[in-house]
Amino acid sequence: MNSISIEPQKSGVSILKINTPSSDENFLSGECIEKLEEFLDTIERQLDMVESDDEIKAVILLSGKDRSFISGPVFSEYLNFTLADEGRTYCLRLQDLCDKIENSRTPFVAAINGKCLGIGLELALACNLRVVSGTNKTLLSMNQIDYGLIPSAGGMQRLARILGTKQALDLILSGEHVDADDSMDMGLVDELVPEELLLRIAEARAIELITKQSHQKRFSLKGIPGTLINENPVARKMLFKKIRGEIRVEREQSKNAQMMAIEALEIGINSNSRGLHAESVYFGELAVTGYARQLIKTEISIQDVRKSDLYSKSGSEATDSLEKAAVIGESMGATSMASLLADNGTAVRLKCSDDQAAGRVLKGCRDYFSDKYVDYAQKDMVLEKKLDLISPATEYTGFKRARIIVEAESEDLEIKKNVLSEAESVSISDAVYLTCSFALPVSLVAQDCRRPDKAVGMNVLGLLNDSELLEISASDRTSKETVAEIVGIVRRLGKTPLVIKDGAGFYTSRVWLSYLNEALHLLSEGVLFDDIEEAMTGFGFEDGPLSAIDEAGLTLVRDGLNILFEHFGERLKPHPYLDLMIDDGRLGAVSERGFYKYIKDEKRFDKSIYKLLSINERDIEGVSLDYIQERLLLSMVNESLICLEQGVLPGAKEADVACVLGLGFPRYRGGPFRYIDSDGAAETLKKLHNLSIKYGARYTPPPLLKDVAVGPNRFYED
């Protein structure tokens, strides 16, 4: 199958259809660029010849995919750039392509449905008109900054001409996704149409452009006064200065890309050609930095895991919708599962222990939807429709039609076993049973049940709605069909499934709890509280580990560690600080007291902690942030290694993606195994060995690391 096809219409308009082979989404490959270049040359040549009947009078850029116009470049191609010059050449080629589209005597119309990201938006901006379908699939973004890069095809300047300098910079620097309605409001696109009419209207507009002959409608700034005020040299200069000053990014590398984007745009506004030159030079430089390359590698890994067919049933991809599900419990996990399911159109029978508990879950779901759809024009209607799907009960009724049953009871084996046997007696026998936990193995929960082959575990350590990852654990008795079915369901819910081998704790919980526990060890060794937090936010985590404990709740962390301790021994023994704090009523953010005090929307470090934990403030010593980072990361790394050795995960790539998507591991660091590779396995082995001498067995590396250290010395080939 060709990635680009040309379909001439009777009207003289040709449809240029982009269709990346064997993929749900379109990505602009080098081959694709080449085809586009050839096509443009052909139509230019045609125009120079005598008029003929099969002449292409106008072109519509259309996608052959349902959810993607063009979702970006083929990222793996970017990894081939080893010299800045190679990136620059690539950039010049794209600039040339877009220029040709823009300056072609044949009008171009972009008919956009689905994701139009990065280079996709740049191509669309080069067209004379952009028509978008008004569905929630449509998303436009200049998101190169997410990969440590800048736009590479003159898109920044085109964006500034259409939106004005300020708004263009906002989009470029934030990488913000704009939906169909907003894109119309801000003038990023020319027309918003129903999905069904997209092609017909695009064609009509293309025909109008042929007859009008004047398709050079470029300056569409909102009104002359606005232009005079904002788009004069003095105002622009002030704007650029202001925005430069506002950029406060923790990491130098991401600041680079932002500064370069600003720089290139500023030059481009004064001189188009010099701007394009600057853009290409900067792009080339950025593309070979380790920062951008790691971001790209992480993106590739995520895409791989997302579409991995490791667990899908071969040939029979379950596409039918999930009509009904049952959710048991009143935990956060129950609330987020109920809202996630209802959000995706599944009817949910919610079973709680009493009315008050059910009311709280309903409220939680309502709050979730109100937040999520706050900007919707039809917010009340959307809210009503979603909530209509959830019906609360205190008995096991309405379970018979549920294809999956989600149990999200408290972390207690006996309760979980009882609920499973109760649920089994009221549901259809082939319903998939999902037990939510952060540490209990599904094999234990399902050990006495009738259909252990239908039981799987699911990790609910984080908030499901926030995380893209759903970790599923399959026991030895779980059937392949069940795994395939649940993987299909998770995908339909818009999440990325990661299937792991069942055991105590899920992969991410083990790594996460080991990391949090180590932070407590550091605290007890006399490391300054703020230093621990700062070290990890400096590394790129959203929050420090002690904030994270507060957020998760201290009981959850302690109970989780206790279960792990039971199974894995000393290594994961909960730090005594947890008990001390829980006994003092410091349960974390939920109780408004933890390591921090929570007053309204603010949190402040609670100094009385030192007294409670008998830490003598005079003993606190300054250690370097690097040392703290290393200690905490190596605790994650070691647990990851042990998981891999135990066969919990299929490989290092899955582990890294799980950490990035599930734990907020910084994308530009890639994950624990990328972290090992950055030092080399041998070096990591040495460090772990030294730590284990000083701090004991919890740092003892598994034999796997030794094998890698004496072998390839790395987990990834690239």
Place this chain on the structure above:
Amino acid sequence: MENKKRVAVVGGIRTPFIKAGGDFKGLSSLDLGKIPAKELINRTDISPGEIDQVIFGTVIPTIKTSNLAREIALGSGVPASVPAFTVTSACASANQAFTSGIDSILSGNSDVVLTGGVESISDFPVLFSKKFRDSFFASSKGNNLFQKTKPFLKMGVSDIAPDVPAISERSTGLTMGESAEKMAMIHRISREDQDRFAQRSHELSSQAASEGVFDEEIVHTFIPPDYAKVVAVDNNVREGLELQTLSDLKPVFDTQYGTITAGNSAALTDGGAAILLMSEEKAKALGYKPMGYVRSYAYGAVDPGDELLMGTAYSTPRALDRAGLTLRDIDLIEMHESFSAQVLSNLNAFASKKFAREKLGRSEAIGEVDINKLNVSGGSIAIGHPFGATGGRLIITLLHRMAKRSANIGLVTLSAAGGIGVSIVFEKE
């Protein structure tokens, strides 16, 4: 009756009945329909795709959901491909929805019908006066500000006053209460008898509630937006209501000679009810054990200018004839109590040979009602009366009571405004 197609009642659920302006004041008619409908679909585990038709009744029209049944269906998970319509017949609206469902099944048009009735008296619409509405219409046709404003300038102050929904009978100008006064006088129903009957209603209802008799039929209703308040019981029922308390109340409609008080008439209430009907074969094929079957039903009607709320005395003998039964064969009766006076007048008429001869053209009286079979867990005076929903409650309550007793034949009967009466005969097996 052998080999005849029968309609089975597979399940029925209602919301608690709550005094107007109370806990349900934030819920619309639509909400009060969706809540029991959703719960019924859940409790019966029916696949919504099996439902062929949705029919709901309501009295007070709702502006934004004129086909209320359709909105209830869509909001309850019934597939969009299933048609729905809304009926209205005063207090018999839910019964009308129910019997329309029966007809639909017996005629072979449907196998499974979701029916019910709802009323939100708290959420009644208020109309602008006719003059005001005319002005709006004229204004909308104007092209400029002057033309748009002009129609309103012609209005008088009195035109601003809103029209509230009619509570009086249009053809007679009498309110329901006034009609009930008239009945009490004609049938010589004393104030004391009325109060005693009202007290009985409260006593039986509170007893039934405390024994958990209603638990199976009531869906616990979560009050948005916080869902912290959950309503699970009818809040109009008063435990230990003294006769003296009722006697102390002043007549409402005729303050001089009247006997009708707030105590011996049904209170304004919000609520909803949903019932799932199936053909007998379908119910068996899907493996249901029906609560009961419809044996027959009939409507009757009287001149509203005569005795407005006597409809039940006209519809009952017809329904009994169609069932091939007499009143003596009935084990349990659920009769709607709009007023004590209305119930007692009808019971008089049932027992009266004169009434039978003069009004019904029958030689024998319908029969004496055994009071121990009537409204055994109280009635509308105590439980409340959300107009469009009451008919549904009577059916649901009757079938739940029949299930718990050895009763095999039951009767639901209701007199409605407009002079309409409806009677439905049920059999357990």
